[in-house]
Amino acid sequence: MTTGENIEGIIDHKLFSEDDIEAMTDRLGKQLTKDYAGKFPVVIGALKGAIYFLTALTPKIDVKMQLDFLDVSSYGNGFSSSGQVKLITDITCDVKDRDVLIVEDIVDTGQTLKFMEDLLRKRGAKSVKCCAMLNKTARRVDNVTVDYYGAHVQNEFVVGFGLDYLNAYRNIPYVGVLKQSVIDAHRDEEK
Numbered sequence: 809m810t811t812g813e814n815i816e817g818i819i820d821h822k823l824f825s826e827d828d829i830e831a832m833t834d835r836l837g838k839q840l841t842k843d844y845a846g847k848f849p850v851v852i853g854a855l856k857g858a859i860y861f862l863t864a865l866t867p868k869i870d871v872k873m874q875l876d877f878l879d880v881s882s883y884g885n886g887f888s889s890s891g892q893v894k895l896i897t898d899i900t901c902d903v904k905d906r907d908v909l910i911v912e913d914i915v916d917t918g919q920t921l922k923f924m925e926d927l928l929r930k931r932g933a934k935s936v937k938c939c940a941m942l943n944k945t946a947r948r949v950d951n952v953t954v955d956y957y958g959a960h961v962q963n964e965f966v967v968g969f970g971l972d973y974l975n976a977y978r979n980i981p982y983v984g985v986l987k988q989s990v991i992d993a994h995r996d997e998e999k
């Protein structure tokens with residue numbers, strides 16, 4: 809892509825519009841308000857993908873909460889997980905005896921979520937749950953539970969509203985399927 813081109817040109821079709829995402833966060837916000845009533849959870853955003861979803865969701869959860877962020881990386885080449893999850897940036901709070909809610913953009917193979925859950929449980933969290941914008945179950949390898957999610961997605965590569973391809977396109981304001989030609993062009997560049 810050359811500079812100045814409209815970024816939305818890389819989208820094959822829109823999957824979830826701004827309104828769809830708003831409806832997801834409305835519904836999840838109500839549910840989480842009920843489920844965490846009277847608790848003081850630590851809500852942990854998985855950087856960087858979850859920041860848009862977390863920003864849209866948390867004002868709709870009417871409970872006292874603490875926010876923190878964790879950056880873990882698993883992506884080898886742009887669109888498939890390397891399987892090796894690494895901790896890049898740690899949270900800054902103590903989760904011992906705390907109710908923890910991990911907020912993710914998408915759970916795919918489940919390896920990233922498994923890594924985060926194990927880490928937080930090992931540190932003595934009282935409960936560890938996950939709320940993901942999208943749940944892609946087709947390639948799940950780790951036995952993880954996505955306790956809350958906005959919608960299911962098929963096994964296709966999506967970008968926007970935080971989701972990236974090679975660290976770009978996170979700022980597209982909706983979720984769309986990436987054009988196959990964009991992936992092919994990158995593969996050709998790598999040859």
Ligand code: IMP
Binds near residue numbers: 913920921967971
């Ligand atoms: P997992 O460890 O395979 O579950 O991968 C989770 C991470 O992979 C997510 O936090 C995303 O960063 C990334 N990911 C998985 N599928 C997609 C996709 O369709 N688009 C963009 N990122 C994705």
Ligand code: MG
Binds near residue numbers: 856857913
């Ligand atoms: Mg990510």
